[in-house]
Amino acid sequence: MPRDEFTYRFIPVRLRDLDEEKGELLVVSLFDDDCPPTGLTGLVDWRMDGLLSRIRVMTVRPELDNPHFQGMAVGPFDAADGEKLLFPAGRHLPFDMILVLGLGPQSQFTSQRYRETVTRILETATAMQVKGMALQLPGWAGAGLPARRACDIFVTELLAMSRRKLTVPLNICFVEELEFQAEMDERIIEILNPHARR
Numbered sequence: 001m002p003r004d005e006f007t008y009r010f011i012p013v014r015l016r017d018l019d020e021e022k023g024e025l026l027v028v029s030l031f032d033d034d035c036p037p038t039g040l041t042g043l044v045d046w047r048m049d050g051l052l053s054r055i056r057v058m059t060v061r062p063e064l065d066n067p068h069f070q071g072m073a074v075g076p077f078d079a080a081d082g083e084k085l086l087f088p089a090g091r092h093l094p095f096d097m098i099l100v101l102g103l104g105p106q107s108q109f110t111s112q113r114y115r116e117t118v119t120r121i122l123e124t125a126t127a128m129q130v131k132g133m134a135l136q137l138p139g140w141a142g143a144g145l146p147a148r149r150a151c152d153i154f155v156t157e158l159l160a161m162s163r164r165k166l167t168v169p170l171n172i173c174f175v176e177e178l179e180f181q182a183e184m185d186e187r188i189i190e191i192l193n194p195h196a197r198r
Contacts, residue, residue, distance in 0.1 A: 006159065008172040008188060010181040013136065015043050019094060021173055024130040026095040027121055029138035030056075031106045032079040040136035040175050041100070048092045052077075052100065055085075080104055081113065084124065095134070099124060103139050114143045118154050122161055125169045132171030147180035148187045155191050 011017040018026075018040075028041040036053055037045045045052040055077045077085045081104030089095045101117060103109055117138050125133055140150030151174070161168045176184060 006162070006170045006172075006192070008174060010174045010176060010185060011134075012178050012181075013040055013043065013175055015047060018043065018134070018175065021134055022094045023132050023134055023171075023173065024096045025099060025125060025128065025133040025169070026089065026093060026097070027099045027101065027125070027133055027135035029101045029103050029117070029136075030077075030079045031103045031109065031139065031142075033105055034079070034103075044093065044098060078102060081108075082120065084120075097128075101138060106139070106142050109139050109143050111143050111145055114138065114140055114145060114150065115153055115157075118157055122158055122168055126161065126166050129167055130169045132173070133169045134173035134175055136175045146183075147176070148183045151184035151187050152191065155188055159191070 011021065026044070028037075028044050030037055030041050030052065034041070035056055036042060041052065056079065077083065077100065079100075079102035081102060083102030085100040085102075087098055089098050099121075101121065103117060104113070121135065121138070137150050137154055140147070143150075145153075158168055158170075158172070162170065174181070174184065
């Protein structure tokens with residue numbers, strides 16, 4: 001794969017920066033005990049008038065009479081490991097679709113589960129045949145991974161799938177906290193230019 005086919009950029013975890021993006025797919029993740037959602041997922045939830053929080057409340061406490069849940073097109077979402085929820089962003093965010101991935105309980109999210117989740121994200125985006133996506137890498141800090149390693153796992157898997165001639169999204173917008181962007185960017189440069197002199 002020619003290196004110039006893979007393009008990426010970083011933006012901070014802020015709504016005003018997300019609003020300036022435009023794309024096919026926005027990927028967020030949610031632990032089953034993450035209430036209210038945080039990070040990029042929390043921003044998406046806030047922008048969508050608490051949609052994810054309302055789905056979670058209705059899922060966890062189905063006996064509650066929640067008038068905000070009535071007439072919603074999306075159903076219960078346990079946020080169990082591997083569970084996926086896909087819905088249109090509508091007028092709320094400048095993306096065609098939003099994909100929410102369940103991560104299961106935070107206490108059980110290991111580096112191996114992180115790797116499996118990355119593969120799941122890329123396989124889903126490939127099946128959807130999207131050319132680009134925006135995401136915050138899922139739960140890497142809670143899994144005990146350094147930012148550099150979390151980015152390494154994602155980009156290495158993406159490029160490996162591309163070499164296997166799969167139609168992976170090669171235009172990636174990483175939505176990450178400013179303090180981690182430099183080390184992630186440094187690692188991507190090293191992956192793309194392994195023989196470059198330091």
